[in-house]
Each structure stands twice: as C-alpha cells, then as structure tokens.
Amino acid sequence: MSYGATFPAWRAAAGPAWDAYTRHAFVAGLGRGDLPRVAYLHYLRQDYVFLVHFSRAWALAATKCDNIEDMRLCAATLHALIDDEMRLHVATCAAEGLDEATLFATQEAPATLAYTRYVLDAGHAGDLLDLLAALAPCVLGYGEIGARLLAEAGETPYRDWIETYGGPGYQDLCTRVGGLIDGAVARRLGPGMQDSPRWASLCDRFATATRLEVGFWDMGLRP
Amino acid sequence: MSYGATFPAWRAAAGPAWDAYTRHAFVAGLGRGDLPRVAYLHYLRQDYVFLVHFSRAWALAATKCDNIEDMRLCAATLHALIDDEMRLHVATCAAEGLDEATLFATQEAPATLAYTRYVLDAGHAGDLLDLLAALAPCVLGYGEIGARLLAEAGETPYRDWIETYGGPGYQDLCTRVGGLIDGAVARRLGPGMQDSPRWASLCDRFATATRLEVGFWDMGLRP
Amino acid sequence: MSYGATFPAWRAAAGPAWDAYTRHAFVAGLGRGDLPRVAYLHYLRQDYVFLVHFSRAWALAATKCDNIEDMRLCAATLHALIDDEMRLHVATCAAEGLDEATLFATQEAPATLAYTRYVLDAGHAGDLLDLLAALAPCVLGYGEIGARLLAEAGETPYRDWIETYGGPGYQDLCTRVGGLIDGAVARRLGPGMQDSPRWASLCDRFATATRLEVGFWDMGLRP
Amino acid sequence: MSYGATFPAWRAAAGPAWDAYTRHAFVAGLGRGDLPRVAYLHYLRQDYVFLVHFSRAWALAATKCDNIEDMRLCAATLHALIDDEMRLHVATCAAEGLDEATLFATQEAPATLAYTRYVLDAGHAGDLLDLLAALAPCVLGYGEIGARLLAEAGETPYRDWIETYGGPGYQDLCTRVGGLIDGAVARRLGPGMQDSPRWASLCDRFATATRLEVGFWDMGLRP
Secondary structure (H helix, E strand, C coil), X not given: XXXXXXXXXXXXXXXXXXXXXHCCHHHHHHHHCCCCHHHHHHHHHHHHHHHXXXXXXXXXXXXXXXXXXXXXXXXXXXXXXXXXXXXXXXXXXXXXXXXXXXXXXXXXXXXXHHHHHHHHHHHHHCCHHHHHHHHXXXXXXXXXXXXXXXXXXXXXXXXXXXXXXXXXHHHHHXXXXXXXXXXXXXXXXXXXXXXXXXXXXXXXXXXXHHHHHHHHHHHHCCC | CCCCCHXXXXXXXXXXXXXXXXXXXXXXXXXXXCXXXXXXXXXXXXXXXXXXXXXXXXXXXXXXXXCHHHHHHHHHHHHHHHHHHHHHHHHXXXXXXCCHHHXXXXXXXXXXXXXXXXXXXXXXXXXXXXXXXXXXXXXXXXXXXXHHHHHHCCCCCCHHHHHHHHCHHHHHHXXXXXXXXXXXXXXXCCCCHHHCCCHHHHHHHHHHHHHHHHHHHHHHCCC | CCCCCHHHHHHHHHCHHXXXXXXXXXXXXXXXXXXCHHHHHHHHHHHHHHHHHHHHHHHHHHCCCCCHHHHHHHHHHHHHHHHHHHHHHHHHXXXXXCCXXXXXXXXXXXXXXXXXXXXXXXXXXXCHHHHHHHHHHHHHHHHHHHHHHHHHCCCCCCHHHHHHHHCHHHHHHHHHHHHHHHHHHHXXXXXXXXXXXCHHHHHHHHHHXXXXXXXXXXXXXXX | CCCCCHHHHHHHHHCCHHHHHHCCHHHHHHHHCCCCHHHHHHHHHHHHHHHHHHHHHHHHHHCCCCCHHHHHHHHHHHHHHHHHHHHHHHHHHHXXXXXXXXXXXXXXXXXXXXXXXXXXXXXXXCCHHHHHHHHHHXXXXXXXXXXXXXXXXXXXCCHHHHHHHXXXXXXXXXXXXXXXXXXXXXXXXCCCHHHCXXXXXXXXXXXXXXXXXXXXXXXXXXX
C-alpha cells in the first residue's frame, strides 16, 4: 500500500521500527486467531480511549487547514472515527457487558497517554504538516495491516477487526489521507521534499509515533 | 425561542445589544426584501469566510469536550456548517459568477477578523464553556432571527436565507446546541449558575460576541 | 533599520501599507508633539490591552520553539513586554488617575480585538514561523518608528514614548527578534526563502498585520 | 508544606499515590546518597527534556490568565525554569561531557512523553485551573521532597539537587504557585471548592499527574 508519495518515504525513514509495529506479535495473533481474548479486550478498551483523543487530534487538524477541501476531509475523518470506527469497539464491548460510558471512563495506560498526547502536542507545537506526520503511522499503518491480513488471514475470531481496517471504506479513507498529506507537503515543502530543512524533523515525528505504536501493542499483550 | 435555560439568561444579561443585533437594519432589510443586493452579496462573501473560521471554532470545541455525546454534537455541527450551511453561500455566489476558491480567498474585513478570532481565542484561553459562550450569539441568534422572519416576512428575494435559518434543520441544531450549553454549565457551574464566580465573565463573553455581531451587520451595509 | 534579512523582504512585499503604518498621522503627531493628549491617552489604554494579548502571543511562541535558545528569547521578550514596556503605559495612566486594574479592564475596541486575536490565531493555525510573521510588524515596526523619531523629532511631550522604542534596550530586542525570525526561516524554508511555497502566505500574514496596525492608529485618532 | 489551601486537598484526594511519588525509592536514594550515579544521570537527562516541555506548559499557562498578576507569575515561573532550574542539569551534565545541545536532543522515554504531553493537553483541553491541577504535583511535590530532604538528609553526593528544591528560592516559588492556584480556584469555583461539579475532575487531573511522577522515578531507576 503506498497511499501517495510521502507516506512511503516516511515509512522507509522509520527503518526497522515500521516492521516492529506492523508485524508485531499482537498483529500476528489477530491474523492467526490465537491472540488471547483477554488481551484483545484489554487492547480494545484502551483503543477506544485512544480513538477519543485521536478524534480530538483530527478535529485539531480541521482548525489548521488552509483550504476548504482539506477542512472537509478532516471533518469527514473525525466523523468516520467517532461515528463508524468506534462502533466496532462499542459493539464488541457491549457483548461483554461494557457500555459506552464505562468505556469512555477507562483509566488510560501510560502507553495510551504517551501516544495520544504526543500526537495532539505535535499539532499544537507545529503546523498541519507536523500534525499529519504524527497522525500518519496510526491511520495508514492500520490500513496497511488491515489490507495484508484481509489478503492472508484464514479463520480467526478477529475477522471483524480485519474487515474494519482492510475493507474498502477504511482503505478509501487511507487513500484520501495520503492525498491530504501529499498536498500539505507540496504547499509547504515544494517539489524536493527530502531536501527541505524540515524533512528530518517530519521523519522524526513519524518515527516517534511509530515507536509509540509498538508500545501500544506491547501494552495490549499485557492485560 | 429559548433553546434551553442558559441562553435566555445570557441574552437578558446582554441588554440592549441583543436587540441591536437581532433587529438590526440589515435583518429588517432581509425580511422586507429591500436590502440592496450589493449589500447582501458583500455580506455573503464575508459570511462565507466567517463560517470557515466559525467551523474551525466548532472543531476546536470538539477537542475540548469531556464526553462522547458532546464530541459527536460538535462534530455534527462542524459537518452542518461546512457541508450544509455554506451551500447557501456557494450556490448564491456561483449564480453571481464567483466560485468557491474565490470565495475562500476573500480578503477579510476587520469586522470579520475581530469576531472570528475573538471566538477562537475564547476557546484557547478558556475551557469548553468559555468557547460556547462566545459561539452562542451567532448560532442561536441566527436561529431566533430565522424563526421570527419565517413567521413574519412576506415576499422577499431573501427567502432562501430565511428558510436556511428558520427551517426545521437549523432550528433542531439550535435546540441541540442549547442542550450542549446547559450540560456544560451543569457540569462546571452546578445548579446555581448565576451565583458562580464565573458567571460575569461568561456573560461578558456572550455580550462581546453580540456586539461583534452588530459590527458584522454594520459592515454588511457598507459594501 | 534592517533587523536581519527576512524583515526587509516582508516589508518590501507589504508595499504601501508599510508607510501607511509607519508614517501614519498618529506617528507624525507623536514626533511633532501636536497629537492631542486625549488621543494619546485613548491609544495608550487600548495599547495596554493590546500588550496583554501580545504578551500572550509571545508566550504562545515559547510553546512552539524547537530549540532552547529560541525559547529563552521568547521568554525574555514576554518578560520585556509585561515587566518593562507596560511600565510606560502604567506610569502615564497612573498620572492621569487610572490604576492598572482599571487599565486591564478597558473594553477593547474592535481594532484591538481584530489585531491581537489575529496574531494569536496565526500561532494556533500554523507553526512558529507563521506566528512570527504576524508578530513582526508590531515589534519591528515600532523599532523602526522609534529609531526614526529619536533621530528626527524635536521638542515633544511624547519623548518618553519615543525613548521607549528608539532607545538601546528596545533596539537590541528588535535585533534579537530579527535573528530569531531569520533562524526560523532557515530551519523551515532553507536558503532560498522567497522560492518556498510558503513565502506568499508568510508575506500575507505580515501584510495583514500591517493593515491592522494602520487600523489601530486610526482608532487612536478617534478617542 | 501546605503551599495554600487547594494543594493539601488535592494531595489528600490523591491517596497513597502521593507517598508512592514523594517517598519513592529514587527519592530515598537521593537522600541517603546511595542512588547509583548512572541512574541519577539517566534521570537528569530525561528531566532536562521534561523541563523543556514543562516550561512550554508554563508558557501556555501565561496565555490562559485573566489578570496581569497571574500572567507575571507564570512568566516568572517560566524564567525560573529555563534560566535557573535547568542550570543544575546543564552544569552536572557538562561535568560528564554532555553539552546542552546534546541534552536537548535526548530521545524521550515513554514516561517522559506521557507525563509532559498529558500536562500540555490538560491546558489545551481545559482552562487555567485544569492546567494548574496537572502542573501542581511536579512543582509542589518537588518543593515538599526538597524541604524534607534538606531537613533530614545527611552526607550525600546529591546535595546540589536537594538544595535546588529545598532552598529558599524554590520554596518561595512554591508558595507563590500555591497562591496562584488558590486564586484560580476562588475565581472559578468560589468558596465551597469541594462542592463544585468540577472538583472530581480536578482531583483526577492531579492524581493522574501524580501517577505519572511515579512512572518517571521508575524510569529513572532503569538507566
């Protein structure tokens, strides 16, 4: 999955951390189906709270756009997160007897706090592009994982997770977010993006968020 | 129109500024139909840019909520603004030969800058309730004006404006925003809101935004 | 006065608005001494409130730096504004019977609201460089005006104003702020700053703030 | 140490987490002098980066004040952090051959990211009081630890650390910050602070930051 021109360059610059994230033992367990249910539910509760703050970050992005198309895409992504993607979490947890208010009140693990607040701060410290570099590993990495597992995975109780991220709705969102990033790069760095004095710090944002994804999966495996 | 319990109290505290806004000569001209077309189009272009920044303020509100229902309502309001309400502006200006990119690039009048940036700063300086007090005069005042004109106005070339704000979609939004405000008051000030040490500064936020509305209509009359 | 390499380029791009600001009738009146006292005091009260929000903007800048030297300079500028520059306003108004709490509570003119909140929003919408482009006209323009009036003006009751901005303390601050801007440009745009896709929008930030300065002087002349 | 009226109430509400923080094994090691040097230096590097972001949080606080005295205190605290407190870190690390630019570039541990960005986000999500509740455990807890160790500790190589936080300069800062908090509470919650509907969420902010302090000391012990 390339999702545009910038994402593959950031992914390459992240080095082995990218595979540590997208081929993590937690991901393998989702695909093979042998991830313990208790780990999955622990992850899902933290991921719900993660998505609350990730939605806040997309809302923040909508405040930092310089054209109406980008604003509409950020607003649509916010909508997709809090009205669609979270449905998976709410429905699965409801089947376990947890209602949404309880989910919302979940005490955040340090890994959840570190990742979500780092992304929000990237937006407050910098411009739209700094924020997008911190948002990209989660949005597009889940797209990459979902597409791969959809193609490869056999029987698994986690098929609804795989279809949420591997399915056409989420894949289309990834393509549009990739285009948003490419446009933000073009309007700020120009054609030779890798020669920009900002390139290293953007790669660093992306790599830090990628490491925080690894920490999030690690946390998921320790219910 | 009461739209809940807090709005009428803020409106009363704003004193004569409220009528100066909601019964402004510009409003009367919309209802009677004798507002000069050139003034209307001048207003509409500035109001488009106003709505861009007002949408940013609703996105900011979504970053400042403490429960998921409020986040969903802020996201829905953002959506209503940039995907529905702006359609009136885009369609009317398109009929005059102005496309949306040109609209977006409109140079902002000082009255537009003052109002929009004051609202955004209310959110950055304070919490959700400070922001809502600055957002309320526009959202709910337009609801009040729209409902009155829909009931009272006869033939007027500005019927599409009146129906946009007086119609059931916008009125329902106002009712929901009124409930959002009442909930935010309950969770921050408690039952005796007018005895809270914050009450005066919230009324001041509301009154300042109301005065800035008057300045915005004044600007509209000077194309 | 050049105060570095970026400021002269932004000033040139602002065109005639720059002279409309720095050679405004209000400025001429300060130098010749025939500015009505009532206009000066009206300006000074609004300028005190302006400086409150301008200090907030420098504090915001301190949250957006990527190195410790820049943070220290932003903190030092914040200190210079609220502990030194405001002393002129407080002392002059005290001699007129206005204490600082009354000054702080001054109702802001629309021109004050528009300018200060525009600058703050430039920081929230963008990165440090976007904010600096909006801060530059005031900081460095006052340095330019102060230096010129100090060299040219004869007898005038506004000598303390002229010495505040023309004196070595403020001029040194301007030189350091000019260096801060040049560094921020180097680390974000690289050597060919005027070829960057961001150049036009930075010039637009600077030009908008310059126009808002003109509006602020206009307001000063209408007590 | 009480540092005003609000801090003791928040501290009591934090329960056993407060002692887990202020009587952590790392603290005991500082007092007895048997904390391994390698742990101390590891902590000091992370704490330098912590202070960079903590300074940003105090700068953010300066943007959220509603009176000039509070702004001056936030600006003075920012100055104390980046011009005084960090000197301990810079001088100690310089003696180990690490210059300040290297310190600034330290890769942040997850515990550092989680704590600092949580505090910054408390400010962006809420008002000044929400931010102060998240800032308080570090500022005032270090004051409490420093005062106790200064009174109790014997010979220890970490005497400069103890004197930095137990000495009169830092203790005076704590007293002033305690007063800032009490004033912010009075102006937002009124006299019966513990009956305010906001009380629980403010205690939760304080308790979360306290738990993140425990995590920070834990990280210090794992160089």
